[in-house]
Amino acid sequence: MRFPEDVPVLSDDVVTLRAHTPADIDPVFEMCQDPEMQRWTTIPVPYLREHAENFLTEQIPNGWRDGGMWAWAIEYDGRYAGTVDLRDGDGGVGEVGFAVAPSARGAGVMTRALRLVVRHAFDVLEWDRVIWRAFVGNWASRRVAWKAGFRGLVVVPGGGKARGVRYDEWVATVGRDDALEPVGNWWKAPVVEGNGFRLRPFEPSDAKRIVEACSDERTQYWLPGLPSPYQLPDAEGFLGSRHENLATGEGVSWAIADAGTDELIGCVSLFDMTNRIDKTMAEIGYWLHPEARGRGVMSAAVRLVIEQAFKPVEDGGFGRRRLVLFAADGNTASAHVAEINGFTHVVLERSASPRRDGSFADLHGFDLLAAERT
Ligand SMILES: CC(C)(COP(=O)(O)OP(=O)(O)OC[C@H]1O[C@@H](n2cnc3c(N)ncnc32)[C@H](O)[C@@H]1OP(=O)(O)O)[C@@H](O)C(=O)NCCC(=O)NCCS
Structure with missing residues (x-):
């Protein structure tokens, strides 16, 4: 040529x-x-x-x-x-x-x-x-x-x-036979204002507060999958994986931030959104910095996330049909967040939740359907 x-x-x-x-x-x-x-x-x-x-x-x-x-x-x-x-x-x-x-x-x-x-x-x-x-x-x-x-x-x-x-x-x-269009979802976490807090995407500057929250004794007890001790590289890895979850459509995590200072006070996530047999469901998971507990923050944050989850994708939501939430037996604070938000207790899975000492707790399963909220 x-x-x-x-x-x-x-x-x-x-x-x-x-x-x-x-x-x-x-x-x-x-x-x-x-x-x-x-x-x-x-x-x-x-x-x-x-x-x-x-x-x-x-x-x-x-x-x-x-x-x-x-x-x-x-x-x-x-x-x-x-x-x-x-x-x-x-x-x-x-x-x-x-x-x-x-x-x-x-x-x-x-x-x-x-x-x-x-x-x-x-x-x-x-x-x-x-x-x-x-x-x-x-x-x-x-x-x-x-x-x-x-x-x-x-x-x-x-x-x-x-x-x-x-x-x-x-x-x-x-x-050559593929459409030149996106395959799957690449989610974005919208900013949502709450009462005294806001849900926003995570930022690199949240790392120190993540370490504090995830080092807390109660968080460590109820989330036995967290590294122990939980250190800065763990928080950085967590932040990096938030991008990956959004990009693959697997999940969306929000930082719960103080409305005044924007300081991180917790995390709430939708995940398992590319579930092999049901791509219309999501599981909700969360943790709160110890300083923010006892004020109803997580119940209110989950309420906002439920709204986003059930909103159609074309309206900026996540188009979910069914939400599930799990709490180990004895974690009454977590079960309370589910119940106050209208979830139904549907199952007690026996010996399903690992503890750090190698034993297993029973696990309560809750669900909430989009159809029952309209
Ligand atoms: C990569 C590059 C070519 C993109 O060019 P561009 O014209 O800005 O691309 P587009 O506007 O078509 O799309 C960029 C998208 O990335 C998004 N984006 C940018 N930075 C991002 C980030 N850090 N995380 C997630 N998305 C990001 C933009 O929001 C935009 O998506 P949207 O339009 O859906 O919101 C440009 O950034 C570049 O030249 N980078 C340096 C060289 C380079 O990296 N080349 C590729 C090597 S493999």
Whole structure:
């Protein structure tokens, strides 16, 4: 192929993919100064102007001429906004890589550009499958891939490499017969105002209070799955797994925060939302910082979560049909939260709740149906 004459222009109504020109060298150089670019991609660091020059005047034209790399400039709002490329393709399978300039992020530019190149890979290059790879933690990239229909995500420990260092990697793919649309739910935890508290997404600054709450003797007693002693890395792991639960649709956790200070006073979660046999249910779980106990905070927080859980997805809720809640025999405070919120006690599972000493307590099961609340 000839460069730039044979580079096809791909466009939806909003973004246009075209051949790079020398005028893109400066914006590429500028984009590559961004710390996110340096953290999540394999570009040289420090990134010099000559790197941009070489990429645009040597690597990209050679990629088109020889085959093996097909890179487009993304134009949005009349300007260069990023670069997207397809690579390899031997045997009908190749990879996609992309970056958007910081000033153009969050406007859906990359999702549009990704759909355009994936269609091109299937329809023109006749690939059967496109692979997306990102270092673990690159949530913006993962969300773009999810929105454009990539699926079957796996973690490959040490699968990625940048500047000689190995990183864990996410890999997902999309096949030629797949719709370029999201598979499954990626939840967001909405902010909900309560009386004297608010439910909000967790933040990294909550870690210290999580350690306090989860080190508490009563929390440790009733939640025997918690690490003991519970330390800062445990809280950081918990915070990281909140993102994962949202992204896989498995669950939604809210920080219960003081309305005045925004300090963390507890946690309430919906989980098991991708249950193998019932994808319309959720289990509710919770814990409270010891300072916040005895004021009815958890009963009120669970009431708000029930509303969110039963609200249809199209109205910003979670579309649940049935909620369940479990409390070990003897945990009267937890059972009270269920009962005051209208849950029905439906089962006593014998010897079902492990204790730290190796013995098992009976477990009370409660449920609440959306149908009985209308
Ligand atoms: C990844 C990147 C290309 C995304 O470009 P973009 O044009 O902003 O992408 P979009 O606007 O189409 O979508 C980004 C989505 O990620 C979401 N997002 C951003 N940061 C996020 C985070 N920390 N957690 C969860 N979602 C996040 C945005 O909200 C948006 O989703 P929404 O529109 O549904 O709300 C851009 O951030 C970038 O260039 N990053 C640096 C380079 C890079 O990481 N390249 C990919 C290497 S694999």
